Amino acid sequence: MILKHHQREVSVAIAITVLTGILAIAAPGYFARANLSDLFLANIPVMVVALGMTLVILTGQIDISVGSIFAICGVAAGVLAKTGLPVPAAALAGCIVGAGLGAINGALVAYVRIPSIVVTLAAMVALRDALRWQTQGGWVQDLPSDFQWFGLTQTAYPFVTFFVVVVLVFAFSWVLRNAGMGRMVYATGSNAEGARLAGIDTSLVTLSVFVITGTLTGFAAVLNSVRFNQIPSNTGLGLEMKVIAAVIVGGAAIAGGVGTIAGTVLGVILLSVIGPALTFLGVSAYWERAIQGGIILAAIIIDAARVRSEKHAGSRA
Amino acid sequence: MSKPNTLLLEAKSISKAFAGVQALKSASFDLIEGEVHALVGENGAGKSTLIKIMTGAVNADSGTFFVSGRAVPHNDPGIARALGIAAIYQQPALFPHLTVAENIALALETGSGWRKVTWKRRYQRAAELLGRIGASIDPERLVSSLSMPEQQLVEIAKAIGAEARILIMDEPTASLTDREVETLFSVIGLLRSRGVGIIYISHRLEEISAIADRITVLRDGETIGTKRKGEVDRQQLIRMIVGRELAAVFPKRKVTFGNIVLELRNVGNHARGLHDISLSVRSGEILGLSGLVGAGRTELAETIFGLTPADSGEVMLRGVPVRVSSPADAIQSGIGYLPEDRRQHGVILNMPVSANTSLAALKAVSRTGLIDAVEERHLAERYVTQLSIKTPSVYADLETLSGGNQQKVALARWLTVNPSVLILDEPTQGVDVGSKSEIHSIMIDLAERGVAIIMISSELPEILGMSDRIAVMYEGSIVRVLSREEATQQNILSLALGHK
Numbered sequence: 089m090i091l092k093h094h095q096r097e098v099s100v101a102i103a104i105t106v107l108t109g110i111l112a113i114a115a116p117g118y119f120a121r122a123n124l125s126d127l128f129l130a131n132i133p134v135m136v137v138a139l140g141m142t143l144v145i146l147t148g149q150i151d152i153s154v155g156s157i158f159a160i161c162g163v164a165a166g167v168l169a170k171t172g173l174p175v176p177a178a179a180l181a182g183c184i185v186g187a188g189l190g191a192i193n194g195a196l197v198a199y200v201r202i203p204s205i206v207v208t209l210a211a212m213v214a215l216r217d218a219l220r221w222q223t224q225g226g227w228v229q230d231l232p233s234d235f236q237w238f239g240l241t242q243t244a245y246p247f248v249t250f251f252v253v254v255v256l257v258f259a260f261s262w263v264l265r266n267a268g269m270g271r272m273v274y275a276t277g278s279n280a281e282g283a284r285l286a287g288i289d290t291s292l293v294t295l296s297v298f299v300i301t302g303t304l305t306g307f308a309a310v311l312n313s314v315r316f317n318q319i320p321s322n323t324g325l326g327l328e329m330k331v332i333a334a335v336i337v338g339g340a341a342i343a344g345g346v347g348t349i350a351g352t353v354l355g356v357i358l359l360s361v362i363g364p365a366l367t368f369l370g371v372s373a374y375w376e377r378a379i380q381g382g383i384i385l386a387a388i389i390i391d392a393a394r395v396r397s398e399k400h401a402g403s404r405a
Numbered sequence: 406m407s408k409p410n411t412l413l414l415e416a417k418s419i420s421k422a423f424a425g426v427q428a429l430k431s432a433s434f435d436l437i438e439g440e441v442h443a444l445v446g447e448n449g450a451g452k453s454t455l456i457k458i459m460t461g462a463v464n465a466d467s468g469t470f471f472v473s474g475r476a477v478p479h480n481d482p483g484i485a486r487a488l489g490i491a492a493i494y495q496q497p498a499l500f501p502h503l504t505v506a507e508n509i510a511l512a513l514e515t516g517s518g519w520r521k522v523t524w525k526r527r528y529q530r531a532a533e534l535l536g537r538i539g540a541s542i543d544p545e546r547l548v549s550s551l552s553m554p555e556q557q558l559v560e561i562a563k564a565i566g567a568e569a570r571i572l573i574m575d576e577p578t579a580s581l582t583d584r585e586v587e588t589l590f591s592v593i594g595l596l597r598s599r600g601v602g603i604i605y606i607s608h609r610l611e612e613i614s615a616i617a618d619r620i621t622v623l624r625d626g627e628t629i630g631t632k633r634k635g636e637v638d639r640q641q642l643i644r645m646i647v648g649r650e651l652a653a654v655f656p657k658r659k660v661t662f663g664n665i666v667l668e669l670r671n672v673g674n675h676a677r678g679l680h681d682i683s684l685s686v687r688s689g690e691i692l693g694l695s696g697l698v699g700a701g702r703t704e705l706a707e708t709i710f711g712l713t714p715a716d717s718g719e720v721m722l723r724g725v726p727v728r729v730s731s732p733a734d735a736i737q738s739g740i741g742y743l744p745e746d747r748r749q750h751g752v753i754l755n756m757p758v759s760a761n762t763s764l765a766a767l768k769a770v771s772r773t774g775l776i777d778a779v780e781e782r783h784l785a786e787r788y789v790t791q792l793s794i795k796t797p798s799v800y801a802d803l804e805t806l807s808g809g810n811q812q813k814v815a816l817a818r819w820l821t822v823n824p825s826v827l828i829l830d831e832p833t834q835g836v837d838v839g840s841k842s843e844i845h846s847i848m849i850d851l852a853e854r855g856v857a858i859i860m861i862s863s864e865l866p867e868i869l870g871m872s873d874r875i876a877v878m879y880e881g882s883i884v885r886v887l888s889r890e891e892a893t894q895q896n897i898l899s900l901a902l903g904h905k
Contacts, residue, residue: 266775266776266778267771267774267775267776268767268768268771268774268775268776269774271760271764271767271776272767274756274760275753275756275760275764278753278754278755278756279749279750279753279754281749281750282749282750282751282752282753283753283764284712284732285710285712285732285742285744285750285751286732286764286765286818287732287733287735287736287765288732288733288764289731289733345755346755
């Protein structure tokens with residue numbers, strides 16, 4: 089039962105174990121604390137945004153505008169912090185901007201009924217170029233001193249964010265599994281019309297997952313921007329692809345209704361450890377993307393093979 | 406029937422097992438030129454497997470399959486087609502975004518992918534084939550714009566074009582109105598007179614006695630018997646199908662009515678073509694809603710349920726005017742709706758029995774927004790027992806259950822919210838005879854508990870057998886409400902056809 093329903097999580101976990109096992113033998117330096125800390129900090133945005141993306145994909149939608157939203161939210165938080173706004177308020181503002189942009193996406197998908205790929209493709213391009221035009225490509229610099237590391241020390245920050253991310257992961261996983269809201273997300277993604285006829289407000293569910301994703305993207309942008317003393321306006325390029333890849337590798341079905349937070353977390357870990365692992369193993373880092381692509385393809389092929397064998401076994405009169 | 410009685414097809418002692426389940430046990434079947442041979446049995450009796458063996462979708466484990474006297478040791482869809490076997494399923498398998506002519510051509514034209522298409526000939530051929538079965542459908546129309554019966558006619562035209570001598574029809578009338586069934590039957594008559602053998606599968610026994618020359622009953626994978634038309638009556642046939650005596654065909658009992666629960670006063674819904682509908686249902690009453698497909702029965706149900714809210718008139722629940730503008734509102738007010746299309750709308754196939762049962766009553770099994778898994782399991786188990794739903798466990802995904810059991814789960818979902826009004830849209834469509842009578846019993850139980858039931862059905866015997874009153878719809882309004890005593894097949898039909 090566990091194996092049947094959590095096959096993907098198990099196989100991704102095995103892949104991670106094998107990979108880290110090889111690293112432990114071939115390149116023990118990989119596990120140096122500084123490297124792990126860097127690895128973690130660099131992948132926080134992917135992890136946080138992937139939580140929201142899991143919900144979006146579970147409802148059968150997609151959001152490819154998260155990279156652009158990420159850039160806008162980071163810049164917005166930085167600019168506001170420079171105006172003298174207290175750092176927590178600026179951080180909150182970053183999240184609110186994300187929520188607002190997510191709400192626009194969500195409303196267009198849920199109520200105007202435009203396919204999410206179209207809406208968020210338009211948003212991705214429009215938001216990115218709006219930001220470029222507004223900032224003239226410039227970076228946000230001269231940030232107030234308490235903006236960096238949220239005023240924490242550089243060693244304390246990773247621990248604090250680790251704690252926050254862990255809490256977020258468990259909260260999302262728990263709510264998705266145990267709360268009525270989670271059930272509504274799965275039902276909407278499995279069969280939207282069927283869910284609507286069972287009295288579920290599927291439009292509201294769809295709007296909500298986009299708002300949640302926007303908010304998380306804003307939060308991720310804030311967590312990321314405090315790591316540096318300037319905020320580039322072209323940040324977050326390609327974030328959407330890494331996030332979507334992690335969710336899919338984690339076992340979520342692109343058609344909706346199937347997937348778990350645990351799978352997504354494992355997907356993020358697998359895709360995150362690979363990049364630097366290559367450097368440590370003496371392989372050119374240019375292979376990273378190709379290998380990520382290969383993993384995604386493998387995940388999809390395994391899925392297709394499994395669906396086919398299940399169909400075969402289940403084709404009774 | 407033609408005189409020589411040439412044997413078109415013969416299946417001898419066919420056995421087939423899937424993953425350890427014996428679907429067919431030495432079943433036999435044959436088909437003579439120019440006859441309609443009905444194949445009946447409960448869901449899971451092995452009809453689909455037998456059909457799959459004939460169409461080459463699967464091969465038998467043992468037994469022999471003959472076509473025109475020649476044994477076919479290995480069958481596949483290509484061979485079956487070459488042998489003149491064609492099948493038409495309940496849901497036509499056409500390409501919706503292509504035209505009628507293209508759909509027909511795809512099945513019939515051969516040649517390389519680079520051949521030049523002669524559009525004029527393509528259209529002519531489609532028109533000619535459609536003409537042969539007396540169908541007036543423009544070959545240039547897109548299939549997505551065709552009605553269900555029109556799509557079936559296109560399927561039949563395809564089969565004729567492929568020179569099919571053996572035509573398998575699987576539940577062809579499931580989504581047709583009585584008038585459309587007549588058209589289909591006249592096409593079947595035409596094919597029969599040309600010597601085509603037709604294997605006809607249906608759950609509707611009235612239809613079978615009307616159209617079939619012979620009837621073969623399958624039960625648990627075995628051939629129970631083959632009877633000529635007129636050799637068996639309805640009761641005997643049911644006994645053969647279920648292997649036991651059904652208490653009564655319709656287990657209707659007298660229920661004392663309570664107050665009026667739901668009342669519609671001049672309700673209209675312009676967008677859905679409904680106008681001036683006045684109707685009332687009492688507690689404990691079963692109101693049958695009859696009419697042709699397209700008369701507005703489902704539209705009325707969806708209006709009451711708030712899917713497409715009414716734009717004029719008044720809806721009263723227990724004498725109080727209410728506004729139902731979404732399904733959530735309707736459920737809140739105690740209205741449940743079992744939709745017509747079970748697989749698409751009634752249940753969520755890749756969710757387990759438990760989650761399907763609790764979906765409309767998430768609040769009832771939740772505490773402060775969190776689902777109580779134990780409570781949910783108890784709820785599901787209670788209904789599994791109460792409705793005798795056959796499932797290995799409440800955690801089995803719904804797609805693994807048979808159609809009748811899926812429908813019972815869909816029904817259970819509405820019982821969890823304790824509705825005061827329950828709208829059932831074709832509750833027994835595509836459900837086997839055994840489950841059908843169980844669903845009817847559940848309906849009576851609900852009525853006895855004071856639920857007001859509105860039942861939409863295209864099956865006149867079901868309407869007549871189950872309803873206390875019958876409202877007949879025609880072109881978006883209710884033409885008349887008949888009492889159980891005054892209703893007959895004839896007067897319902899003539900009202901449904903617009904004769905007052």
